[in-house]
Every structure is written in structure tokens, then in C-alpha cells.
Amino acid sequence: MSPTESDPLSDPLARERAHLSSSRSALRAMREEVESLDIRDVTANWVNSLILGRQIEDRIKALADLADTPLFFGRLDYLHTTQEGQRFYIGRRHVHDAQGDPMVIDWRAPVSQPFYRASKKDPQDVGLRRRFGYTGGDLTAYEDEHLSDPAELEQTSRLLQAEIERPRVGPMRDIVATIQPEQDEIVRSDLSGTVCVQGGPGTGKTAVGLHRVAFLLYAHRERLARTGTLVIGPNRSFLQYIEQVLPALGELEVRQATVDDLVAHVEVRGADEAATAVVKGDARMAEVLRRAVWSHVTPPTEPLMVVRGSRRWRVPAYELEEMVRELTDRDIRYGAAREALPQRIAHAVLVRMEQAGEAPDDRVQNAVARNTAVKAVVKECWPAVDPAKLVLRLLSEPAFLAEHADGILEEDERKALLWAKPARSVKTAKWSAADAVLIDEARDLVERTHSLGHVVLDEAQDLSPMQYRAVGRRCSTGSATVLGDLAQGTTPWATESWAQALTHLGKPEAIVEELTAGFRVPREVIAYASRLLPHMSPGLAPVESVRENPGSLLVRRVDAEERDRAVVAACAEALEHEGSIGLIAADARIAPLAEALEAAGHAYLSPGEETTAESRLTLVPASLAKGLEYDYVVLDEPAAVVAGEPDERTGLRRLYVALTRAVSGLTILHMTDLPEQLA
Numbered sequence: 001m002s003p004t005e006s007d008p009l010s011d012p013l014a015r016e017r018a019h020l021s022s023s024r025s026a027l028r029a030m031r032e033e034v035e036s037l038d039i040r041d042v043t044a045n046w047v048n049s050l051i052l053g054r055q056i057e058d059r060i061k062a063l064a065d066l067a068d069t070p071l072f073f074g075r076l077d078y079l080h081t082t083q084e085g086q087r088f089y090i091g092r093r094h095v096h097d098a099q100g101d102p103m104v105i106d107w108r109a110p111v112s113q114p115f116y117r118a119s120k121k122d123p124q125d126v127g128l129r130r131r132f133g134y135t136g137g138d139l140t141a142y143e144d145e146h147l148s149d150p151a152e153l154e155q156t157s158r159l160l161q162a163e164i165e166r167p168r169v170g171p172m173r174d175i176v177a178t179i180q181p182e183q184d185e186i187v188r189s190d191l192s193g194t195v196c197v198q199g200g201p202g203t204g205k206t207a208v209g210l211h212r213v214a215f216l217l218y219a220h221r222e223r224l225a226r227t228g229t230l231v232i233g234p235n236r237s238f239l240q241y242i243e244q245v246l247p248a249l250g251e252l253e254v255r256q257a258t259v260d261d262l263v264a265h266v267e268v269r270g271a272d273e274a275a276t277a278v279v280k281g282d283a284r285m286a287e288v289l290r291r292a293v294w295s296h297v298t299p300p301t302e303p304l305m306v307v308r309g310s311r312r313w314r315v316p317a318y319e320l321e322e323m324v325r326e327l328t329d330r331d332i333r334y335g336a337a338r339e340a341l342p343q344r345i346a347h348a349v350l351v352r353m354e355q356a357g358e359a360p361d362d363r364v365q366n367a368v369a370r371n372t373a374v375k376a377v378v379k380e381c382w383p384a385v386d387p388a389k390l391v392l393r394l395l396s397e398p399a400f401l402a403e404h405a406d407g408i409l410e411e412d413e414r415k416a417l418l419w420a421k422p423a424r425s426v427k428t429a430k431w432s433a434a435d436a437v438l439i440d441e442a443r444d445l446v447e448r449t450h451s452l453g454h455v456v457l458d459e460a461q462d463l464s465p466m467q468y469r470a471v472g473r474r475c476s477t478g479s480a481t482v483l484g485d486l487a488q489g490t491t492p493w494a495t496e497s498w499a500q501a502l503t504h505l506g507k508p509e510a511i512v513e514e515l516t517a518g519f520r521v522p523r524e525v526i527a528y529a530s531r532l533l534p535h536m537s538p539g540l541a542p543v544e545s546v547r548e549n550p551g552s553l554l555v556r557r558v559d560a561e562e563r564d565r566a567v568v569a570a571c572a573e574a575l576e577h578e579g580s581i582g583l584i585a586a587d588a589r590i591a592p593l594a595e596a597l598e599a600a601g602h603a604y605l606s607p608g609e610e611t612t613a614e615s616r617l618t619l620v621p622a623s624l625a626k627g628l629e630y631d632y633v634v635l636d637e638p639a640a641v642v643a644g645e646p647d648e649r650t651g652l653r654r655l656y657v658a659l660t661r662a663v664s665g666l667t668i669l670h671m672t673d674l675p676e677q678l679a
């Protein structure tokens with residue numbers, strides 16, 4: 001097929017281009033229609049008009065025709081049944097003509113699904129599936145599959161291959177044109193269920209998670225607009241890297257955060273030793289906290305006397321005690337029970353008033369509930385608990401900790417928890433990240449955490465059980481997409497099994513799916529990195545690269561005196577290719593390498609800063625490499641990456657992450673021997 005042929009009737013490409021141009025006009029008309037809306041007459045007041053005005057602005061934004069994103073990328077021609085003879089163009093958003101007939105169908109609509117799932121084995125009534133190739137905004141190629149034609153052989157799509165091999169400059173892109181069947185099943189799984197995806201490096205977990213949010217927002221727009229959605233990532237630079245995917249899919253409302261952001265109730269200024277952080281992150285801490293919070297409840301031993309006017313009403317201690325016991329037995333939060341208690345007491349007083357022939361109403365009950373004597377009883381037997389102060393006491397007072405950790409934590413674990421220098425106040429305490437999670441747990445014991453409709457948790461394997469609980473609280477009445485790779489866990493408490501993690505999350509019934517096809521790392525490179533698997537995560541299968549480009553892997557030994565210069569030279573060489581370059585090194589090696597790059601006149605970015613055609617080199621500390629990718633990676637001194645971690649297994653996993661960031665080529669430079677597991 002040649003893009004230069006021009007007779008629109010005989011040339012299919014010309015016909016498709018004509019459809020593209022009329023779809024563009026239709027989209028423009030849709031936008032102009034919204035732009036010309038006059039809301040002055042329909043809104044009663046300025047608040048309404050402000051809200052409506054904002055909705056209209058959002059709608060106009062959503063209807064923008066982005067010059068370099070194709071309006072549609074596929075076409076389906078159905079054979080029979082309900083869609084007989086019907087043809088659908090699949091794109092990022094719905095476009096209709098002046099009569100309201102569809103010109104482009106949203107990729108998330110049910111009729112679009114066979115575009116991703118239909119196969120020769122299961123054609124799903126599709127006669128023709130056509131994929132379009134674009135150069136910039138121009139439609140320049142197409143590729144057909146006649147799924148129901150037994151004579152046609154199954155072929156791998158050139159357009160799909162080209163998309164996978166495309167250089168990666170800039171932030172992460174959407175994969176909407178090339179979602180694979182096994183990915184699509186996860187993307188379209190129902191909102192009611194939690195899905196956990198285990199997948200090796202580059203299998204598309206992040207991409208799948210983000211597309212699932214976009215899908216769920218389409219399928220359950222109103223419900224999720226009410227309840228909210230959230231994407232959780234490991235750090236700021238990762239969130240910056242992925243932040244443009246959802247807006248490109250037309251979804252502007254999804255919040256992004258790290259787990260630390262979610263639990264930022266105190267300022268984190270301290271850090272824990274690994275052993276201490278492990279205990280603080282252990283799920284048993286939840287029980288310690290629960291006990292500590294509820295230990296504040298003390299059954300009343302004195303009767304209550306309420307004086308109103310000339311009369312006195314007495315509620316005996318045993319009755320008060322029963323009310324308190326009844327509230328502790330119920331499955332409600334400490335704070336909610338505390339609020340309910342005065343009303344219960346007031347009710348008991350009202351019963352006595354009625355028995356004495358009075359006819360008190362609700363106002364009297366409320367007044368009694370606010371009576372100072374009642375308040376005093378509540379304060380005495382159900383005092384307010386400040387979550388941060390409670391955690392401060394647990395970490396400062398050996399006796400308080402011992403009392404509530406008895407039978408739960410061993411003595412050495414309790415010792416690890418206690419601060420060497422007890423803190424004076426919540427403000428001055430040197431809180432660690434793990435402490436903030438404990439405070440979050442305590443807060444939830446006092447007052448229920450608001451649950452969102454859906455949460456995507458990326459790089460989940462690094463979370464502690466207490467962190468899983470913190471995330472679980474935020475989707476307790478919603479659902480979650482949990483994404484991770486057990487082999488990439490680099491925390492001392494890294495997840496060992498998804499079943500355990502999902503239990504901590506409060507979603508033990510979640511299904512675990514596995515992705516095994518690798519879209520990032522070239523075959524030769526993934527094979528090299530996979531040598532580490534048996535030594536750090538035995539039992540996990542290596543990723544199967546679907547990239548055709550075999551990639552280049554270069555391992556070079558260099559002398560001590562030329563090492564930094566050699567690294568800079570390797571970066572310069574990589575810069576001769578198209579695409580982004582990542583120089584990954586042990587955190588301790590970042591400063592000298594930065595100096596060497598500067599001395600050689602190479603500007604460089606930090607992870608999370610957007611690469612552009614002018615600025616393509618990023619200097620990446622190994623601890624921040626997770627989830628990121630670069631066309632060419634120069635890896636400095638693998639042994640130093642391993643040595644930068646507290647134990648060998650974690651070191652090898654950190655190295656595995658660093659080795660699996662490259663899309664086209666990996667150059668490894670080392671002065672010291674390579675870790676023997678790579679041999």
C-alpha cells in the first residue's frame with residue numbers, strides 16, 4: 001500500500017484518512033457546541049454558574065484534539081449478529097457526527113473489547129481487525145487481520161512491534177493502542193473485585209494499573225466521582241514519571257500519592273535501624289496498638305447523679321458499667337463509642353424521668369448528655385485518645401509498652417521499639433516513616449479512615465504489613481489493584497507471598513494474576529539479569545521478552561584510575577543513539593559521577609525530571625531506579641550496588657532492578673569483580 005495513492009474510492013488508506021479528517025471535524029464541532037453554550041439563563045446563582053462553568057471547561061479540555069495523538073488507532077468490522085456489517089473505529093474518546101452517530105468509539109466501550117481480545121481461535125464475530133500506523137498526527141499505514149478466514153496465517157503485528165520498540169524519551173506513555181489480551185483481562189476486570197498482579201520487570205504492570213483506573217472511571221463514572229480513586233507509587237520521581245498517562249486518557253481527577261504522603265500526620269525527621277523498622281512494620285503492632293487504645297476504657301465504679309432543677313436522678317454504677325461493656329463489645333471505633341456514651345447515659349436518665357411521670361423530649365435528652373456530671377463520667381471512663389501521643393508513650397515508656405505488648409512481642413523486639421532518648425512531645429519527637437504508619441493505625445482505631453472507591457498500589461512488594469494495612473483502610477469499602485514483583489522487593493520486610501500481603505490489605509479473596517511477557521528489556525539483557533533469580537527469589541520464572549530487537553549488552557572491566565572517565569565516555573556513546581539514557585549507580589557513587597559528568601561538560605537530570613530531545617541523560621541512584629526505564633542504561637559498578645544494601649539478598653535484588661531498566665542497550669562498567677551470581 002502506498003500513502004501517495006490518492007483516489008479515495010479505490011484506495012483504502014485514502015478512505016481511512018478521509019474518515020480521520022471527518023472525525024476531526026466532528027470533534028471540532030462537538031467542542032464548538034460546548035464552547036458556545038450560554039449558561040447565563042440556566043443558572044440560578046453565581047455558585048451554580050461557577051460549578052457549571054468549570055464542568056464546561058473540563059469538557060472542552062476533554063474534547064481537545066491533540067495533534068500528535070491519533071484520534072483512532074483501530075477498526076473492527078463485525079460479521080453478523082447484533083452488530084451486523086457494522087464498522088467501528090476505536091480511539092481514546094467517543095466522537096459522534098451531527099446526527100449523533102458514532103464516528104469513533106471509546107476504547108473502553110464494550111464493542112471495543114474484541115479489538116484487544118479477539119483471536120483466530122476466538123474471533124468474537126470480528127471479520128476484520130485493522131490497526132493504524134501514524135507518523136506524528138498523520139495516518140500513514142494500516143495492517144489487517146481477517147480473524148474468521150481460516151486461510152490467513154497468524155502473524156505478529158508489525159505495528160505492535162514498532163510501538164514496543166519506539167524510543168522512550170519523555171514521561172511514560174499510554175499503551176491504549178496495543179494492550180495485550182492477558183493485560184486487557186486485568187484492565188477490564190470488574191470494580192467489585194481486588195486484583196493482584198505479579199509480573200517481572202517490564203511486563204506492563206504499571207501500564208495495566210493505570211489503564212484499569214481509566215477503564216473503571218469510564219464504566220463507573222458517577223460512583224467513582226463520589227468515592228474517589230487514588231494511585232499509590234513508591235516515590236515522587238516515579239509519580240512524576242507516570243503522571244501524564246491518565247490525563248492522556250482523558251482522566252484528570254485521579255489523585256497520586258506515596259504511602260508516606262497518606263500517613264503524614266507528623267513531620268518525619270528521623271530514621272529507624274532496620275531491625276526496629278521491621279518490628280514497627282510487623283502486623284502484630286496492630287494488636288499492640290489496639291490494646292493500648294482500648295486500655296483507656298475503665299468501667300465506672302461510682303453511681304452517677306444528675307441534678308436538674310429541684311430533682312436528682314441517679315444511675316447506679318452497675319448500669320453504667322453495662323453500658324460501657326456493651327459499647328466495647330460492639331465493633332465500632334473508640335471515638336464513635338465515646339461519642340455514643342453520653343447519649344446512652346442520658347437515655348437511662350430519661351427512662352427514670354418517664355417512670356416518675358415526666359414527659360421529656362429529645363431536647364431534654366441532649367441537655368442531659370451535655371450535663372457536667374455526665375461529661376465527667378465519660379472523661380473518667382472513656383477519655384479522648386490522641387493517636388500521636390499514644391504512639392509516643394508506647395515508644396517512650398517501657399512499662400506502658402510491656403503492658404500492651406505482653407504475649408505479642410518478645411523482649412528484644414520491645415527493646416528495639418523503645419527510643420534511646422524518650423521524646424518530650426509530639427512536636428519535638430524524631431518521628432520515622434514507620435512511626436507515622438503506627439500513628440495512622442492508632443487514628444483508625446479512634447476514628448474510621450475514609451475509604452475510596454478504588455486504589456491502585458504500585459511496587460507493592462516493598463510495603464510492610466502495617467503499610468498494607470494503611471492502604472487497605474483507604475479502600476476498605478472499595479477495591480484495589482495491587483501491582484508488584486516479589487523479585488524486586490528491596491526492603492527488609494519485603495513481601496514474601498501475595499496471599500499474606502492481601503490478607504494484611506484486608507482483601508484475602510483477591511485473585512492473583514501473573515504477567516510474563518516483557519515489553520521493556522531486550523532478550524539478551526533480561527537473560528543476563530535473570531541469572532540472579534535463583535539466588536534471590538527462587539521459584540520465580542524469568543520474563544520472556546517480546547521485543548524483537550535482541551538489544552546490546554556490553555560488560556567491560558576498567559582500571560581504577562580510568563573508571564569515572566570510562567563511565568562518562570559510555571554515556572557519551574549512548575547519547576549518539578536516539579532516546580533516553582540512564583546512568584545508574586550505587587547511591588554512594590552518585591557524587592563522584594556527578595562531578596565527572598560536570599567536568600566533561602555533560603548536563604544531566606535527576607530521576608523524575610522529564611527527559612526531552614535536548615536533555616536526555618539522567619543520573620539515577622540505584623535506590624530510585626525502580627519502575628523507571630531508559631532506552632540506554634550505563635550501569636556503574638554492580639558490586640557497589642550490591643554492597644550498598646544491608647544484606648546480600650537485598651543487594652542482588654537492587655542489582656536486578658538496575659539491570660532491568662534498559663529498553664535497547666545496557667553497558668556495564670566495573671573495576672571490582674562482578675558479583676559471582678552474575679557469572
Ligand SMILES: Nc1ncnc2c1ncn2[C@@H]1O[C@H](COP(=O)(O)OP(=O)(O)OP(=O)(O)O)[C@@H](O)[C@H]1O
Nearest residue numbers: 175178179180201202203204205206207519520627
Ligand atoms: N501492551 C503493550 N504495548 C506496548 N508497550 C507496552 C505494553 N505493555 C507494556 N508496555 C511498555 O513496556 C514498558 C514497561 O511497562 P511497565 O513500566 O508498566 O512495566 P512494569 O511491569 O511496571 O515494570 P517494573 O517491574 O520494572 O516496574 C513501558 O514502556 C510500557 O509502555
